Amino acid sequence: MSRRVSVNARTAFDAETGGDVEVALFVFEHSFLSEPIRLSTDPTERLSADPIMYGTRSSWMGANPVTDPYLFVLASAEVPGDMEDAPASATLVLENVDNEIAAVLRSIVDYATVHMAVVLAGSPDLIEVEYRDLKLVSADGDAGEVRIAIGRRPIEDERVPMDRFTKDRFPGIYR
Amino acid sequence: MTVLTWPSELPKPDRDGYQRQIDDPRLGRSRDAGPAGWRRRWSSVTKSVSLTIDVDRSRKAVFDRFYEEDADFGSNLIWMPDPTTDGWPLLASDGRPLLLPDGTPILMAARWLCLFGKEPPRETVRGIRFRISFSVTVMP
Numbered sequence: 196m197s198r199r200v201s202v203n204a205r206t207a208f209d210a211e212t213g214g215d216v217e218v219a220l221f222v223f224e225h226s227f228l229s230e231p232i233r234l235s236t237d238p239t240e241r242l243s244a245d246p247i248m249y250g251t252r253s254s255w256m257g258a259n260p261v262t263d264p265y266l267f268v269l270a271s272a273e274v275p276g277d278m279e280d281a282p283a284s285a286t287l288v289l290e291n292v293d294n295e296i297a298a299v300l301r302s303i304v305d306y307a308t309v310h311m312a313v314v315l316a317g318s319p320d321l322i323e324v325e326y327r328d329l330k331l332v333s334a335d336g337d338a339g340e341v342r343i344a345i346g347r348r349p350i351e352d353e354r355v356p357m358d359r360f361t362k363d364r365f366p367g368i369y370r
Numbered sequence: 371m372t373v374l375t376w377p378s379e380l381p382k383p384d385r386d387g388y389q390r391q392i393d394d395p396r397l398g399r400s401r402d403a404g405p406a407g408w409r410r411r412w413s414s415v416t417k418s419v420s421l422t423i424d425v426d427r428s429r430k431a432v433f434d435r436f437y438e439e440d441a442d443f444g445s446n447l448i449w450m451p452d453p454t455t456d457g458w459p460l461l462a463s464d465g466r467p468l469l470l471p472d473g474t475p476i477l478m479a480a481r482w483l484c485l486f487g488k489e490p491p492r493e494t495v496r497g498i499r500f501r502i503s504f505s506v507t508v509m510p
Contacts, residue, residue, distance in 0.1 A: 238414040241414065241483075
């Protein structure tokens with residue numbers, strides 16, 4: 196799969212030394228949430244001192260950089276791969292700093308929608324790589340960390356029987 | 371939770387115990403041979419600063435109460451005057467201090483948002499005074 200990446204990003208990747216910081220941005224959407232949760236993996240700037248918050252300001256997904264910054268979490272992220280015969284799946288590993296994290300993750304019964312993007316810290320509005328409409332399929336963890344798996348909706352959830360190839364539904368194959 | 375303020379009763383840190391180091395925000399390029407290479411790993415960089423204060427018995431009690439009770443054994447954030455800037459005179463380009471019309475120098479003000487560092491404070495006795503050395507992590 197080929198993908199368009201900006202010249203700045205390619206220069207940063209190819210640089211002998213130096214280069215810009217890559218930031219993974221996440222948007223979590225769920226019907227229980229009044230507004231989406233926006234997360235970033237880079238403490239680009241300090242947003243407030245009390246409580247202490249860091250975040251990245253980006254206009255990705257229509258976010259207003261002034262009022263809805265992407266908040267920094269203690270997380271490491273793995274972006275979806277380009278494997279040919281496996282679905283794109285990503286992992287977000289959160290530091291388990293608060294018991295509330297487990298309570299929130301256990302409280303939802305249907306899948307939350309997750310969008311991911313990779314930007315450079317120097318150009319946060321320019322999207323290098325983007326993955327939309329993934330599902331939060333599992334969250335498990337221990338006292339130290341919480342692993343959130345993000346991927347496509349599991350195929351076990353599809354209804355049986357699936358669509359039948361009738362003339363009404365698929366007229367193109369009966370020409 | 372409000373951010374604590376460093377007790378104003380405590381003196382400025384000593385010169386000889388001062389040490390400041392930037393916490394490395396780089397990622398090394400691992401190679402078998404050839405020159406080293408680095409790239410940035412994250413944006414905001416913390417600094418580790420070692421400080422020493424020389425206090426009498428009553429000021430030591432102020433520090434102990436601040437560390438153990440207010441800062442909850444060093445787990446709360448603190449606003450602390452930056453000892454390398456706060457209270458220093460503002461200088462002109464030729465090194466002379468800038469003065470107010472009545473002759474008092476203009477002093478700079480700066481404060482750090484910091485946390486106590488990894489090592490808990492350590493104190494030693496010298497004569498009738500106490501030397502408390504501790505480290506802080508200055509948040510970006």
